[in-house]
Amino acid sequence: MAGEPRSRETGATELTGAQALLKSLEKLGVDTVFGLPGGAILPLYDPLFDSDIRHILVRHEQAAGHAAEGYAVATGRVGVCIATSGPGATNLVTPIGDAYMDSVPLIAITGQVKSTAIGTDAFQEADIRGITTPITKHNFLITHAEDIPAALAEAHHIARTGRPGPVLVDVAGDALRQVVPFVWPEKITLPGYKPTVSPHAKQMSSAARVLAAAERPVLIAGGGIIRARAAKELKAFVEATGVPVATTLTAKGVFPSTDPLYLGMPGMHGTVAAVGAIQRADVVLAVGMRFDDRVTGELSTFAPHATVIHADIDPAEISKNINADVPIVGDARKVLAGLIDRLEGKKLQDLSSWHEYLQGLKDRYQVAKERSADGTLSPQWVIERIGEKFGPDAIYATGVGQHQMWAAHLLPVDQPNHFLTSGGAGTMGYCVPAAMGAKVGAPDKVVVGVDGDGCFQMTNQELVTCALNHIPVKIAVINNSALGMVRQWQSLFYNERYSHTDLNSDQLPDIPKLAEAMGAVGLRATTETEVDEVLARAAEINDAPVVMEFVCEKDAMVWPMVAAGTSNDDIKIARDMAPNWGEDEL
Amino acid sequence: MRTHTLSVLVSNKSGVLARVVGLISRRGFNIDSLSVGTTEHPDVSRMTIVMAVEDERVIEQVVKQLNKLIEVYKIVELEANAVNHEMLLVKVSCTDSTRSAVIDITNLFRGHIVDVSPDSVTIEVTGGRQKIDSFSAMVSSYGIIEMVQSGQVALGRGSRSINEKKRPALAKHKG
Numbered sequence: 001m002a003g004e005p006r007s008r009e010t011g012a013t014e015l016t017g018a019q020a021l022l023k024s025l026e027k028l029g030v031d032t033v034f035g036l037p038g039g040a041i042l043p044l045y046d047p048l049f050d051s052d053i054r055h056i057l058v059r060h061e062q063a064a065g066h067a068a069e070g071y072a073v074a075t076g077r078v079g080v081c082i083a084t085s086g087p088g089a090t091n092l093v094t095p096i097g098d099a100y101m102d103s104v105p106l107i108a109i110t111g112q113v114k115s116t117a118i119g120t121d122a123f124q125e126a127d128i129r130g131i132t133t134p135i136t137k138h139n140f141l142i143t144h145a146e147d148i149p150a151a152l153a154e155a156h157h158i159a160r161t162g163r164p165g166p167v168l169v170d171v172a173g174d175a176l177r178q179v180v181p182f183v184w185p186e187k188i189t190l191p192g193y194k195p196t197v198s199p200h201a202k203q204m205s206s207a208a209r210v211l212a213a214a215e216r217p218v219l220i221a222g223g224g225i226i227r228a229r230a231a232k233e234l235k236a237f238v239e240a241t242g243v244p245v246a247t248t249l250t251a252k253g254v255f256p257s258t259d260p261l262y263l264g265m266p267g268m269h270g271t272v273a274a275v276g277a278i279q280r281a282d283v284v285l286a287v288g289m290r291f292d293d294r295v296t297g298e299l300s301t302f303a304p305h306a307t308v309i310h311a312d313i314d315p316a317e318i319s320k321n322i323n324a325d326v327p328i329v330g331d332a333r334k335v336l337a338g339l340i341d342r343l344e345g346k347k348l349q350d351l352s353s354w355h356e357y358l359q360g361l362k363d364r365y366q367v368a369k370e371r372s373a374d375g376t377l378s379p380q381w382v383i384e385r386i387g388e389k390f391g392p393d394a395i396y397a398t399g400v401g402q403h404q405m406w407a408a409h410l411l412p413v414d415q416p417n418h419f420l421t422s423g424g425a426g427t428m429g430y431c432v433p434a435a436m437g438a439k440v441g442a443p444d445k446v447v448v449g450v451d452g453d454g455c456f457q458m459t460n461q462e463l464v465t466c467a468l469n470h471i472p473v474k475i476a477v478i479n480n481s482a483l484g485m486v487r488q489w490q491s492l493f494y495n496e497r498y499s500h501t502d503l504n505s506d507q508l509p510d511i512p513k514l515a516e517a518m519g520a521v522g523l524r525a526t527t528e529t530e531v532d533e534v535l536a537r538a539a540e541i542n543d544a545p546v547v548m549e550f551v552c553e554k555d556a557m558v559w560p561m562v563a564a565g566t567s568n569d570d571i572k573i574a575r576d577m578a579p580n581w582g583e584d585e586l
Numbered sequence: 587m588r589t590h591t592l593s594v595l596v597s598n599k600s601g602v603l604a605r606v607v608g609l610i611s612r613r614g615f616n617i618d619s620l621s622v623g624t625t626e627h628p629d630v631s632r633m634t635i636v637m638a639v640e641d642e643r644v645i646e647q648v649v650k651q652l653n654k655l656i657e658v659y660k661i662v663e664l665e666a667n668a669v670n671h672e673m674l675l676v677k678v679s680c681t682d683s684t685r686s687a688v689i690d691i692t693n694l695f696r697g698h699i700v701d702v703s704p705d706s707v708t709i710e711v712t713g714g715r716q717k718i719d720s721f722s723a724m725v726s727s728y729g730i731i732e733m734v735q736s737g738q739v740a741l742g743r744g745s746r747s748i749n750e751k752k753r754p755a756l757a758k759h760k761g
Contacts, residue, residue, distance in 0.1 A: 133605055134612055138656045141601070158656065192597065192659045316650035319643065 001198025003579055006097035012181035017145030017171065018044040020182050021109070022051050024152035027184060030080050032056070032071065032440055033109075034064040039124060041111030043176035056440060056469055061088050065095020065460070069104045070437030073420050074395055074445075076229065078105040078159050078274070079437065085111045086124030089170070090131065094427055096166045097135040102250055103227055105164040105426040107155050108132075114173040115143035129170050137165030145178035148184045157188050159301050162195030164227050173488025195313060198419050199330030199338055207285070207309045207326045208342035214283035215349045216305075216586075217243045218274075220266060220295070223250030223310060223423065224288020226416040230333035231255070234287075237336045241343060242351045244358055248273035250423040253413035263358060264367075267295040268562045269405040272365035272579045273358050273569050275562065280586065281306045288312060288332040291321040292424060301567035311335040357586045367409040368559050376553040379478045380406050380530055381448060386476050387411040389535040394446040395420065395437040399455025400428045401483035403454040405558040407450045429458030430546045435473040446539075449475040453505040460514065466545040467519025475520075476540050476548045480505040480556070488557045492575070506551060515547035524549040587638045589741050590645045591616070591664040593748055594633040597657040598624065605655055606633065615639075615648050619672070621737030630659065631733040634739050636670075663749040670740040673712045675700070676722065680707055688728055695721045708729055 005014045015023065020149045021044060025033070037045040048055055058064045061083040068079030078097075083092050091111040099106040113122040115119040118141075129141045135414055136157050148171065155167040167510045200246040211217060225234055231254045236260055238245055245255045246266040255262055264271030278284060284306040289295070291310075296302040299321060310317075310324035311332065328335055369380035383406045390396075392412045397420040398404040404421060411421040422436055435449035438551045456477045466473055483501040490498050504509070510520025521544055525534040531550060538546045560579075573579050596602045603622055610617055620635040639645050645663075652658050663691070664670070680688050688707055692699060697711035711721050722733070742748065 129601065130604070133608055190656060193656045314654070316647065316654055320647060431629075498726075 008184075010181050012270065014179050015182045016043065016047070016176065017148050017178050018179070020145060020148045020180070021045045021152065021176070022047055022053065022170065023182060024149045024184070024469050025053060025080065028078075028152065028156045030078070032586070033080040033082055034058055034067040034071070034089065034437065035082030036064060036084070038088045038111065040113055041082060041088070041176075042084035043173060043504070044082070044109070044111065044171075044199070045581070048356070055466060056436075058465050060353070060435070060577055062090035062429070063436070063459055063462045063465070064093050065092045065108065066098070066427075066430050066433035067440070067462070068364065069095055069471070070397060070420050070434030071435075071441040072104050072106060072436035073434075074417055074517060075441040076417060077441070077551045078107055078156055080109065082109045083111070083508040084124065085128070087115055088124075089124055089128035092397055093131060093135070094166065096132055098422050098425040098427045099166040099457045100135040101163045102164065102223060102422065104482060105159040106166040107152075107159055108166060110142065110168065110170045111171045111176070112172045114174040114502060116174070118143075118172065119216045128168065131185075132168045135166070136168050137163075137170040140170065142169065142171045142175050145180040145494070146183070148175065151265045152246070153185050154188055154569060158190070158193065158246070162193075163224070164344060168268045170231050170471055190285050196315065196368045197331045198333060199311065199315070199328045199335050202337050203326060203328045207311075207328060207386040208339055208346065210283055210284065210307050210326055211241065211243070211339065212307060212343060212346045212348055214243075215351070216281050216354045217223070217241075217351070218263070218277040218281040219243045219245045219275055219284040219286065220278070220284060220286045221245055221247045221251045221254055222287060222289020223248065225251060225254045225332045226315070228288060228332035229416070231416045232337055233333050233336035233340070237340050240340050241348060242355070244277055244355070246270070246277065247421070248292075249408055249421060252408055252419040252421075254416045255302045257412065258414065259463050260359065261355070264363070266565070268297065269408075269558050269560060270571070271362075271409070273361040273574060275356055275560070275568050276542065276579070278303050278306070278360050279540060279568050280583075283307050283309065285309045285480045286311065287335060288408075288426075290317045293321070296321060297562045297568040298566055301569060301579060318432045332352030332492040353586070357582070360585060361579070364582075365560070365573055368574065371409065372553040374554070377528065377550055378481060378528065378533065379403060379550070379552040380410060380558050381528070382476075382550045382552060383407055383476060384547060385531055385535065386448065386450060389539060390446055390448050390474075392418075395442060396420070397431050397438060397447065397449045399431040399451040400426045400555070401452050401455065401560050402480070402516050403450055403452045403478040411450070428578055431455055432459045432475055434460050434461045435475065436471050438465075447473045449473060451475055451477050452484060453477055453479040453511075454479065454503055457503070457505070457509070463515060463518040463520045463545050463547065470543070472542050472545055472547045474548065476550060477511055478512065478552055479505050479549050480554045481551045482554055484554075485558070487554070491555070491557065511547060511549040515545075520545040522547050522549070524551065526551045587640055588642070589636060589638045591670060591738070592635040592637070592649065593662045593664055593667060593740065594635060594652060595625070595659040595748070596631050596633060596661065598629050602631070602657045603633075605657065606652065609651055609655065610635075610648065613647070613651060619737040621739050623680060623739070625672060636738050640743040655721065662742075662747065664740050664742050668740045668742045670714055670738050671712050672715065672718060672738045673710065673736040674708055674718045674722065674733065675708060676725060676733040677706050677708045677731040678725045679705055679731050684728055688725060691721070691724050695724075696719065706738065
């Protein structure tokens with residue numbers, strides 16, 4: 001920004017708070033933001049008009065947040081979203097909470113009423129700092145323009161380092177208008193923030209000792225490995241040790257699904273191989289995961305024979321749910337690389353009978369994908385077909401529910417940052433805006449959303465944003481006319497009393513027409529032949545968003561399943577059907 | 587149940603107390619006593635948090651979660667023998683005939699009479715929890731009109747400050 005007035009005393013450029021905020025974003029390398037203006041944030045939008053930063057104008061602030069998340073996960077960079085005060089800011093609460101649960105680096109910038117009006121219940125005032133305190137890694141309320149550059153620098157640093165997460169910067173309107181010298185902080189001083197990156201040598205040695213003695217080890221890889229960019233180290237570790245790998249939902253893609261030592265996903269809808277391996281393991285090495293209840297089932301019976309080595313960058317996750325016998329605080333990449341070093345030349349146990357046993361489970365219990373009896377489309381079959389069509393190079397985003405679990409099992413994702421899903425928060429409506437954000441961040445990639453009819457109806461308005469901004473995402477709607485996962489629970493646990501889960505989405509909305517109305521191409525398939533036609537059409541269209549509706553059967557269920565609150569040992573492969581563990585083979 | 591006293595150094599900024607208290611309550615932990623005040627360093631406040639927990643893992647989680655707050659600088663768990671004081675202000679009703687007895691009790695506990703009226707005295711007593719409890723029991727028979735108690739404040743014994751402690755409670759480097 002040349003030709004700006006300079007401060008007489010310091011020689012620093014004089015900028016408004018709003019200009020300083022944009023300049024700070026530029027200095028941080030932010031080139032794309034998602035947002036929607038309003039009164040309190042207007043001073044920021046004025047200079048944004050002339051800025052090089054690309055602003056995607058969404059139709060609802062929630063979508064700005066999820067799009068920033070999708071952008072962040074797909075690119076590995078910090079996602080940025082902007083909203084005005086009051087309802088604009090509160091609409092960001094869901095994506096901020098989502099980013100907090102899944103450790104997504106996110107900066108949310110909100111306008112606030114002018115500093116003298118704060119606390120007076122002014123028009124569009126909300127205490128967004130107070131509201132988001134439990135769901136942000138940190139947050140700021142800025143009432144003086146001169147504090148803006150440092151706050152942005154700190155927010156960016158906090159969001160992306162350590163365990164990543166969302167940071168909110170709430171800026172009062174008068175601070176955005178105030179003119180002050182622009183001073184960029186030379187270095188960031190946060191005496192209360194020192195993430196432990198390097199693992200403790202002694203703990204690493206004990207971990208290596210435990211692993212070297214393990215006869216039935218299993219590695220549970222979590223999303224932290226993706227955040228730490230440690231997929232390469234994970235692969236190398238498995239090659240060096242032969243330890244089989246399960247990947248949690250948020251870690252899908254961090255390990256190639258084609259590898260013989262890949263077991264699939266653990267947990268409530270985990271594979272028999274992954275769940276069985278954990279329950280029989282003598283050593284569980286958990287890296288960058290947090291033993292979510294959806295992974296562990298009933299805690300007291302989780303991995304009952306295992307010595308647990310738990311490595312995470314967040315010390316508070318260690319021994320929170322599952323007691324760690326060997327706790328390691330550190331960055332996943334350093335942990336895995338360090339373990340490889342320490343195990344080099346060490347004599348490891350012969351794991352071949354363990355491998356054979358698990359391969360047997362894998363062979364016997366592949367994820368069910370039966371075709372329906374009456375000729376209606378099977379959602380599993382459709383999702384598998386989507387994966388075959390778009391392949392492992394596409395980035396996939398999902399909503400939350402049955403289709404999400406099937407996507408997790410059946411889509412061919414073999415690279416990190418290629419599977420975008422709402423894990424911890426389970427946010428329905430994540431898919432469309434997250435896919436949009438991913439496509440903006442990775443325009444050369446094919447981005448495919450696999451959504452449900454319930455989820456789709458929460459955030460599909462962003463197809464307008466996609467159409468107007470040339471963001472050609474492909475959204476597949478697995479339409480089973482119901483809130484499928486809730487319906488599944490009603491089938492299994494509520495005597496098939498389908499209280500308010502029938503969405504009638506086979507009648508309304510007309511999804512292709514809705515898509516067309518928003519400037520997307522709308523397609524529908526009701527038979528298997530039509531599925532392939534629709535997928536072929538969708539693959540050809542690269543200049544507009546496409547919505548593919550797949551009208552599927554209603555009663556398909558996600559299996560395997562560990563019912564909530566029960567033990568992983570009680571996993572069922574179909575209704576009332578337990579797997580044959582074949583333990584004599586072990 | 588074991589009582590733990592945490593000394594927490596935090597940034598002296600608005601909103602920090604809300605962060606600490608909010609975190610403790612939303613994670614389901616109960617505080618017995620909390621007090622906060624400035625320190626020898628103008629940018630740093632010190633909180634004394636007293637909690638009684640049955641499971642030691644609870645206090646470990648509290649410390650770890652508090653450590654995650656950017657504005658929390660340091661957490662030290664004080665030893666059981668630390669100086670741990672609170673203050674009681676109590677307004678006791680009295681008549682000419684009972685006033686001297688109340689004053690005697692106050693002197694016995696090395697308290698101070700800080701206000702007096704024809705039918706009441708207001709007494710200030712500081713000390714440990716037991717002393718405060720015994721004192722209020724002693725004066726209660728005269729009729730307590732109203733009372734107020736501070737949270738506990740605590741310092742470790744000896745010449746060292748918690749700033750010099752090499753290993754704070756479950757340090758950020760733990761593990």
